[in-house]
Amino acid sequence: MEFKLEAHRIVSISLGKIYNSRVQRGGIKLHKNLLVSLVLRSARQVYLSDPCLGGPGAGGPPQPPPAQQQQHQLPGEPAPGWGDPLPRDSSMEQDPEPAGAAPEPTALPLGLGKLPLEGSPLVTAEAVPEAPRRRVEAAERGGGGGEGAPVEGPPRARHFCCRRLGCSPHGAPRADCGCRPRPDDGLPPPPVCPRKRSASGAGGGPAGCLASGGSPVKKPRRDSEEQPGDQEEMETGNVANLITIFGSSFSGLLRKSPGGGREDEDGEEEEEPQRGPEAAEPGPMYCDKPVLRNLNPWSTAIVAF
């Protein structure tokens, strides 16, 4: 339990650092962000493998947990998405999006009782973090003349709820998008980027999909955490939706200037168009402030939606 809290705290701190690195003078420091992403991954591993609070299984991989336990599992499902291939460098700022969900689980227990069970998209959770990574890859590729994996479909998976309402895949969710945690109406996960989770054990599709740090640990973990058919239980669904929201709002928060930045190999810019509401968000978080306070700008973003 302690480890889980510690891991959680470390995840929050890491996110703060990644976020702050965007506003640092001199541009994103590749080395530091790489190290932070490694810590993030380690913390996430611990967080997910800790059986307290219903992680996907003590010690991680192989055994499929009993169905009952699955009910109470915390998002291992979002996990493959947001943490799994922690991108470094160019996609660095994307990390906070998926990992941004991580602090939520702490907040969740408080609101657990209020939230209905949601069977909502595991896939979305995964899609979200993959998407921005892809976008940045494309940005890099555009500038770098062919470096990086080809851009794939993921942007369309970015806002699952928005997709349902017909929001544009790239752009800001519509004002009436209503991307909030809400009872899932039982829609099946939409087909998303082929490289996503369906490739259980298949190495995750095209090479670019894995987007891993190259660690051999990644595949097994990914496989074990993929439970495509699982019923969500409330935390998962809630977090998945929050990840979706985070995904969209966070990138807007991070984005400093509209347009441009296509050739940024350091990944400081994104392709997404600037979003009005997020641009007005409060300034960067500070790592030394309590986690909850750090979350406030993000919660505000959610509310704004």
Added chain:
Amino acid sequence: MKCSDKTVLGSKSDIISTVEFNHTGELLATGDKGGRVVIFQREQESKNQLHRRGEYNVYSTFQSHEPEFDYLKSLEIEEKINKIRWLPQQNAAYFLLSTNDKTVKLWKVSERDKRPEGYNLKDEDGRIRDPATITTLRVPVLRPMDLMVEATPRRVFANAHTYHINSISVNSDYETYMSADDLRINLWNFEITNQSFNIVDIKPANMEELTEVITAAEFHPLHCNTFVYSSSKGTIRLCDMRASALCDRHTKFFEEPEDPSNRSFFSEIISSISDVKFSHSGRYIMTRDYLTVKVWDLNMENRPIETYQVHDYLRSKLCSLYENDCIFDKFECVWNGSDSVIMTGSYNNFFRMFDRNTKRDVTLEASRENSKPRAILKPRKVCVGGKRRKDEISVDSLDFSKKILHTAWHPSENIIAVAATNNLYIFQDKVN
């Protein structure tokens, strides 16, 4: 080693970001966060005071780099000087390389103690004279003037690095040098600024597969074909440029197996090597990671021959150090002239020296309060737990904002330069 004869210089200036003696030790260069280079020169020992060593005084100050803006990427390029490296002296002028994140510059530092007087076409103020008023011609003569030291940029090596330059190293052939950023190392010829050879490229085709970056690189002091580079994963690769044009495949690979009992969230961070230095002999390399300094024999790749704990008491504090970013501090390490002692910095303005032969080590502090000129530095001790003795300082009382990242050792004498934030301390061995 006892230290005395302390000199503190430049306390009002910016944070010092690099310190380097030249090859004779006569000059000491510092670079700072504001892009300035300050060069100190050692006084000639006067005959009157035989036992008093020459002190270092400011010789030249110039602005090496200015902040720049990359409009394409909307990035500001910091003017902070990351490294300075001297070239060996070949004539009356001194040459050094200084680099920020993106651009390396070759500076010529020369003295001028005469100036021409008696121009025909302009008067002494420099104003052009009306040719119609000139009735006679004269030959300008050189007259003595107050010594002036001027620094001029002779070469600018730009636009070769996408990532942040962390190291430069002059080849022993004195004709080429290398610059290393996070993912690539380029080889330059001093005479050619519009081209460089890429000799190492570890950028993966898919950036998402990136697992390590280059953290430091250095040429072998004697073999012009050999260099090493360290990585964020705690490994060192030695490359031979004769093997191929692109030295992606190393000749030797130095890595120590990780101790599983020390595993933590931060294992990867603390194993990242922040500095690598060849010994003067060229036989050993020294690496610095967050908690230790290691000496490696070039002939043995599987583990270092010596490991020194710099501040192991921080091992239990890694989480806090991660929070306040101290865990990312990049400490440098240096050899003394005879490769018998190594030195590196720590927190609370402490720096540590390890004698490789006697295996003794000492912790010293660079601070104004504790040392007066010609005082002998007192060894300091950090108390790890339990009862704290009178002169000890407890781990929790350490000031982590006072860090000594950059130090330098005179090439032949026991003189060290220690940069403590924005102060430079110079300590000399006590002469009896």
